[in-house]
Every structure is written in structure tokens, then in C-alpha cells.
Amino acid sequence: MTRRFVTVLSILAAALLGAGDVVAKPDAAPGDGRTPLPLLPMMAEHQKLQMRGHLQAVNEIVAALAKDDFAAVSAAAKKIGYSESEAQMCTHIGAGAPGFTPTAITFHKTADTIAVAAQKRDRAGVLAALGATLGTCVGCHAAYKQQVVDEATWNQLTHAR
Numbered sequence: 468m469t470r471r472f473v474t475v476l477s478i479l480a481a482a483l484l485g486a487g488d489v490v491a492k493p494d495a496a497p498g499d500g501r502t503p504l505p506l507l508p509m510m511a512e513h514q515k516l517q518m519r520g521h522l523q524a525v526n527e528i529v530a531a532l533a534k535d536d537f538a539a540v541s542a543a544a545k546k547i548g549y550s551e552s553e554a555q556m557c558t559h560i561g562a563g564a565p566g567f568t569p570t571a572i573t574f575h576k577t578a579d580t581i582a583v584a585a586q587k588r589d590r591a592g593v594l595a596a597l598g599a600t601l602g603t604c605v606g607c608h609a610a611y612k613q614q615v616v617d618e619a620t621w622n623q624l625t626h627a628r
């Protein structure tokens with residue numbers, strides 16, 4: 468068997484078995500149309516931690532509502548409600564992405580309506596407010612995607628405006 472034949476075989480095998488290699492890797496794929504939310508690595512970690520906390524709060528709201536525990540609904544809703552310090556954090560996170568901060572603030576203010584309904588023991592009102600709040604989660608996720616950047620890029624993006 469010649470060396471050339473072996474080479475041909477290995478090229479064939481590579482073409483068949485290695486076909487996956489030419490498929491674009493997800494992170495190499497072009498953008499999916501969402502606006503990048505530029506963040507330094509530590510901020511990106513922090514933002515995702517916040518997000519998992521938001522999901523946990525929603526979980527607590529639903530579980531409390533199932534038991535008609537309106538005090539617990541209200542307490543859980545306040546974890547995602549509006550505050551000055553929350554608004555400051557959203558302003559920092561959104562500094563490099565036009566429109567992000569107002570979207571975030573609308574989310575927190577919508578979440579406040581959950582506690583308002585809970586204080587009235589208004590079950591349908593809690594569900595409607597929760598639905599509206601989840602709508603703001605969905606809307607922001609459809610619009611923005613994290614983009615981890617280095618310090619130079621962050622400074623350029625945030626000092627330019």
C-alpha cells in the first residue's frame with residue numbers, strides 16, 4: 468500500500484469524520500441581532516448573579532401566591548422592585564448600551580405593581596402584574612446580550628458619551 472493511498476484515505480476520513488469542524492462554533496457565529504451590552508468581566512458575572520436572583524424572586528412570588536401568602540408575595544416582589552440604589556446599579560451596568568438603563572428601570576417599576584396588588588390581597592392583580600413584569604424580562608432578553616470587554620474598550624464606550 469502506497470503512502471499516497473494512505474494519504475488519500477486519511478483525507479477522506481478527515482472529510483467524513485471531521486465534517487463537524489467546519490460547522491461554525493456558536494461563539495464564532497455572527498451576531499443574532501441583539502444589541503450588545505458591553506461589560507467588564509467582573510460586571511458581567513455580577514449582572515448574571517443579579518439575574519439568577521431575579522428568577523429566584525419570581526419563583527418565590529409564584530410559590531407564595533399558590534398558598535395565598537400575600538405578605539410573602541409582597542416581600543419577594545420587593546427584591547426586584549425599584550430603589551435609588553438599584554437604579555444606580557442599572558445605570559452603571561447600562562453605561563455602554565443605549566436604552567438599556569430605561570428598560571431596566573421600567574422592569575423594576577413594573578415589579579413594584581406586584582407588591583401593590585399583593586397588599587390588596589388581589590390575586591388576579593398579582594398575576595396580571597407578574598405577567599407584565601415577566602413581559603419586561605422577555606423584552607430585555609430579546610433586545611440585549613452581554614458582551615464582555617476589556618478595560619480599554621469599556622472606557623472608550625462609556626467615556627465617549
Ligand code: HEC
Pocket residue numbers: 504515516518519521522525547567570571572574600601603604605607608611612613614
Ligand atoms: C434590562 C434588561 C433585563 C431585564 C429587565 C431582565 N434581564 Fe435577565 N438578562 C439580561 C441580560 C443582558 C442577560 C445576559 C444574556 C446574554 O448575554 O445572553 C440576562 C440573563 C439572565 C439570566 C441568565 C443568568 C445566567 O447566569 O446566565 C436569567 C436567569 C435572567 N436573565 C432572568 C431574568 C428574569 C427572571 C428577569 C425578570 C424578572 C430578567 N432577567 C430581567 C437582561 C435583563
